[in-house]
Amino acid sequence: xxxxxxxxxxxxxxxxxxxxxxxxxxxxxxxxxxxxxxxxxxxxxxxxxxxxxxxxxxxxxxxxxxxxxxxxxxxxxxxxxxxxxxxxxxxxxxxxxxxxxxxxxxxxxxxxxxxxxxxxxxxxxxxxxxxxxxxxxxxxxxxxxxxxxxxxxxxxxxxxxxxxxxxxxxxxxxxxxxxxxxxxxxxxxxxxxxxxxxxxxxxxxxxxxxxxxxxxxxxxxxxxxxxxxxxxxxxxxxxxxxxxxxxxxxxxxxxxxxxxxxxxxxxxxxxxxxxxxxxxxxxxxxxxxxxxxxxxxxxxxxxxxxxxxxxxxxxxxxxxxxxxxxxxxxxxxxxxxxxxxxxxxxxxxxxxxxxxxxxxxxxxxxxxxxxxxxxxxxxxxxxxxxxxxxxxxxxxxxxxxxxxx
Numbered sequence: 161x162x163x164x165x166x167x168x169x170x171x172x173x174x175x176x177x178x179x180x181x182x183x184x185x186x187x188x189x190x191x192x193x194x195x196x197x198x199x200x201x202x203x204x205x206x207x208x209x210x211x212x213x214x215x216x217x218x219x220x221x222x223x224x225x226x227x228x229x230x231x232x233x234x235x236x237x238x239x240x241x242x243x244x245x246x247x248x249x250x251x252x253x254x255x256x257x258x259x260x261x262x263x264x265x266x267x268x269x270x271x272x273x274x275x276x277x278x279x280x281x282x283x284x285x286x287x288x289x290x291x292x293x294x295x296x297x298x299x300x301x302x303x304x305x306x307x308x309x310x311x312x313x314x315x316x317x318x319x320x321x322x323x324x325x326x327x328x329x330x331x332x333x334x335x336x337x338x339x340x341x342x343x344x345x346x347x348x349x350x351x352x353x354x355x356x357x358x359x360x361x362x363x364x365x366x367x368x369x370x371x372x373x374x375x376x377x378x379x380x381x382x383x384x385x386x387x388x389x390x391x392x393x394x395x396x397x398x399x400x401x402x403x404x405x406x407x408x409x410x411x412x413x414x415x416x417x418x419x420x421x422x423x424x425x426x427x428x429x430x431x432x433x434x435x436x437x438x439x440x441x442x443x444x445x446x447x448x449x450x451x452x453x454x455x456x457x458x459x460x461x462x463x464x465x466x467x468x469x470x471x472x473x474x475x476x477x478x479x480x481x482x483x484x485x486x487x488x489x490x491x492x493x494x495x496x497x498x499x500x501x502x503x504x505x506x507x508x509x510x511x512x513x514x515x516x517x518x519x520x521x522x523x524x525x526x527x528x529x530x531x532x533x534x535x536x537x538x539x540x541x542x543x544x545x546x547x548x549x550x551x552x553x554x555x556x557x558x559x560x561x562x563x564x565x
Contacts (some may be wrong), residue, residue, distance in 0.1 A: 172381075177461040178449070179216045179471030183478055185209035187509060189303045190485035193492060194502040206429055206441035210307065214367055215442060216471075217311065218374025221318060222382055226375070229322040241508040246316035249298075250478050252308035256295055259302050259486050260284065266490045275493065279303040283355065288354035297360035303480065304489075306361050313351070314371045315363035321372055325379065334376050341369035345425040345433040359432070366433040368535040370442065390451050398444035405441050469517035476520065477513050484509040 185200045186209050202208035219239030221241075229237035260280070267275040267433045276285055280303050283291040298309040324333035343349055344366040350359025377387040391512070408414075417427040417437075428435040452458040461468055470477050495501075 173461045173463050173465070173468050175216055175219060175529070176450075176468045176471030177458075177465055178212060179474055180212040180465075180467030180469070181471075182216070183470050183474060183481060183513070184467070184510060185514065186213070186307075186478070187481040187485055190482060190507060191488045191492065191506065191509075193495075193497060194488075194506055195499050196502060196506050197498050203409065205402060205409070205445065207438045207445065210362070210431075211370055211434070211438060211442040212445070214310075214314070214370045215374040215446060217314065218371035218376075219378040220382070221315075221371075221375055222378025225318060226322055226325070226379060227382070229319070230326060236325075237322070241315045241318045245312045248308050248312050248315065248475070250476065252298070252305070252312070253296075255305050255308070255482055256302055258483055259305050263491060266493070272493075275406050275490070279489075285356050295352040297354070298527070299352065300356075301361065304485065309360065310362035310367055312362050317364070317368055318375075321368075321375060325375075330376055330379055334372055337369050337372035340557040341366050341434065342425070345430075345435065346423070347432070350432070361432055363432050363434075370434060370439070373443070381466055385451075386446060395448065395451060396551060398447045401440060401444045402448065405437070464513055466517075469521055470513060473520045477517055480516055481509065481513050483502060484512060 181201075181483060185202075187204065188194065188196050188200050189209065191197070200209070201212075205414065223236045225241050228240070260281070263275045263279070263281055267273055276282070280301070283294070283300060291300050295302075298312070321333055324336050328336070344363055348359070349365050350363045351365075352359055380387050414429065417429075420427050423434065424430060424435060426436050428486075429437055431438065449458050454460075488509060490501075491505065
């Protein structure tokens with residue numbers, strides 16, 4: 161039986177706000193070697209903006225796809241999710257082609273062959289035909305252009321997750337997702353690369369667990385409930401874990417966790433398979449900000465907040481930011497850090513993305529106004545009659561009945 165859904169709650173702009181933060185951090189991190197890279201979230205904890213973005217994508221999928229699926233419109237919701245996956249594939253293919261063309265142009269223009277040897281471009285030089293096939297099927301992914309394939313896989317798997325919700329309930333879906341994550345992390349279950357060995361950098365069989373957690377939270381949110389109720393002890397524990405991870409990074413203790421003797425999945429920091437410390441850090445971060453004090457800037461976010469605007473248009477902003485980051489990589493290639501130059505380039509790139517988000521907001525409003533104007537019924541123009549002339553309706557042959565008293 162389809163699950164009964166409650167009326168959709170008022171839009172929580174915090175989701176777009178934090179998605180906007182993640183987009184800004186991703187952009188900065190995609191320009192390695194810049195001054196501001198040291199101030200992004202990955203320098204203050206085990207997880208980074210990618211984990212947060214995937215969690216929020218799963219959360220948002222509740223409102224985009226879960227409602228029709230769980231209301232019985234499974235085929236419609238499935239095709240809608242897969243169509244979105246197709247759009248993401250086309251964006252990924254466009255960004256990949258842009259990257260190849262950009263670095264090829266830079267190599268020819270500046271006479272520096274190193275441009276076609278970094279960011280996993282070397283495979284195109286060594287095995288061009290094999291690599292072109294790999295690029296087409298997402299089996300070879302260029303560095304910094306490798307996150308969208310994972311989202312394509314998430315949307316491809318989304319109907320299965322929603323079917324699990326319908327068949328086994330929310331907790332059953334989450335349990336099955338956790339089992340798949342554990343299998344992927346322990347047995348290196350991944351989609352293979354081509355033409356070289358290895359697997360995807362963002363293993364979809366592992367990352368789907370983060371997506372499923374977001375979906376689980378979103379499903380409860382639609383019912384006006386919280387996935388994990390507020391607890392002072394749990395809140396303090398989450399804060400403590402965040403502080404511990406910060407100290408771990410500040411004192412550069414990476415490698416010491418191996419002394420514990422537990423599997424890497426439980427104590428390591430592998431990003432491909434989302435090891436447990438990274439996952440717990442993400443959950444602690446989400447819990448702390450979800451229950452931020454009422455007076456906090458994070459608890460009351462407006463629709464017009466610049467970061468909220470970014471998050472509301474995540475795909476075009478991400479695509480634009482990725483293209484800009486690749487261009488800045490060419491500008492900064494083999495250059496030392498420089499505060500003014502880095503600030504100008506990073507700041508300029510962010511301003512372009514903010515301007516794009518503002519434009520898309522304006523364009524969306526303009527489109528809605530046009531549709532409203534087109535849908536509005538035209539007011540009937542009064543018929544001008546001359547003296548003694550028969551009314552227009554009667555001239556058309558209509559029968560006019562006299563009013564009855």
